[in-house]
Amino acid sequence: MATIKKQKKQSWQExxxxxxxxxxxxxLCMGIVVVWMATATGPTxxxxxxxxxxxxxxxxxxxxxxxxxxxxNSMQQMNKxxxxxxxxxxxxxxxxxxxxxGTTGKxxxxxxxxxxxxxxxxxxxxxxAEFWKECRFFRVxxxxxxxxxxxxxxxxxxxxxxxxxxxxxxxxxxARGTVTFATSGPNTRTTQIFINTKEKGNAFLDTQGxxxxxxxxxxxxxxxxxxxxxxxxxxxxxIQNKGNAYLEKxxxxxxxxxxxxxxxxxxxxxxxxxxx
Numbered sequence: 001m002a003t004i005k006k007q008k009k010q011s012w013q014e015x016x017x018x019x020x021x022x023x024x025x026x027x028l029c030m031g032i033v034v035v036w037m038a039t040a041t042g043p044t045x046x047x048x049x050x051x052x053x054x055x056x057x058x059x060x061x062x063x064x065x066x067x068x069x070x071x072x073n074s075m076q077q078m079n080k081x082x083x084x085x086x087x088x089x090x091x092x093x094x095x096x097x098x099x100x101x102g103t104t105g106k107x108x109x110x111x112x113x114x115x116x117x118x119x120x121x122x123x124x125x126x127x128x129a130e131f132w133k134e135c136r137f138f139r140v141x142x143x144x145x146x147x148x149x150x151x152x153x154x155x156x157x158x159x160x161x162x163x164x165x166x167x168x169x170x171x172x173x174x175a176r177g178t179v180t181f182a183t184s185g186p187n188t189r190t191t192q193i194f195i196n197t198k199e200k201g202n203a204f205l206d207t208q209g210x211x212x213x214x215x216x217x218x219x220x221x222x223x224x225x226x227x228x229x230x231x232x233x234x235x236x237x238x239i240q241n242k243g244n245a246y247l248e249k250x251x252x253x254x255x256x257x258x259x260x261x262x263x264x265x266x267x268x269x270x271x272x273x274x275x276x
Contacts (some may be wrong), residue, residue: 028082088113088120088214091129091261097225099253105222106261110178111214116168119189119213120183127262131156136247137252138239139194140228144202147182148257149192150236152244157191164190168211175201177220178212195223226255 088111097103113120126132131151139147151157166187174180174196181189186209195216196202216223230251238246247254 009189011210028128051142076221085109087124087262089217089262090123092132093259093261094226094255095223095253095258096220096227096253099227099229099255103225104258105219105225107222109214110191110217111179112172112212115172116213118165118168119211120164122181123179123193123213126259127163130260131160131191132257132260134150134244134256134258136234136239136244136251136256137226138230138231138234138247138251138254140226140255142228143198145194145196145198146226146228147192147194149182150239150243151191152247153244154241157240157243160191163190166186167209168213170206170209172212173201173203174205174210174212175203175225177216179207179214180210180212181215183209197223227253229253249255 090109090111091106092109093104093106095102095104099107111120111123132149134152135148135150136152137146137148138150139145151160164187165181167183167189170176176196176199178196178201180194180196182192182194183189196205196212230253232250234247234254
């Protein structure tokens with residue numbers, strides 16, 4: 001009977017041979033070296049990503065972006081309010097435009113002391129005293145001028161009577177939109193002002209000593225809407241004696257200065273009949 005001899009189990013070294021065994025040992029050693037180098041040479045790519053995430057989080061805008069934007073806008077508006085306006089730039093809100101109650105518009109007058117230093121300074125002085133508020137445009141001649149500057153309170157107006165200014169040298173022509181003091185002769189400027197409205201200007205006034213002190217830089221379209229239905233009918237003597245009580249009764253559609261917007265400090269609050 002044939003017998004089957006049980007073969008002796010060979011070790012893996014015997015099956016692979018000596019050279020293969022050596023190669024396997026070398027591969028294992030190289031693997032160990034690679035692992036050691038990876039842990040000893042600094043952060044891995046995942047660590048870099050994690051580090052970048054930390055830095056990014058420091059720069060992230062808050063999740064509520066709308067709220068953040070509102071806070072920024074609020075701070076910007078506050079800065080605008082705190083920033084004082086130029087003393088040479090004054091905003092008038094006009095009312096009763098076209099003779100219609102409730103119709104308003106804003107104009108911006110830029111004073112030019114380099115044109116007329118005395119006149120510009122007087123205008124600022126009157127502005128600080130809030131003199132212009134409620135002043136009616138009592139003389140409106142189409143394609144020529146609109147005139148105002150007699151206070152609605154006769155007592156206030158009387159305070160300025162006799163406070164005449166010396167004339168400034170005429171350095172600027174009376175172009176459309178320029179702002180000029182009215183006079184009743186040489187060195188008689190007090191409180192009355194006119195704005196030139198003629199498209200080609202009123203250059204003939206230059207030789208008569210009318211020196212522009214500034215100009216309307218915004219809102220000239222509202223100057224053109226100042227009510228002109230009464231022309232020159234309001235009596236200046238009666239305005240000075242009776243004030244707005246006279247004008248409101250006899251000429252209710254007159255346009256007027258409703259409010260003044262300026263960064264100037266306020267002062268306490270004059271005039272003779274002045275014409276162009």
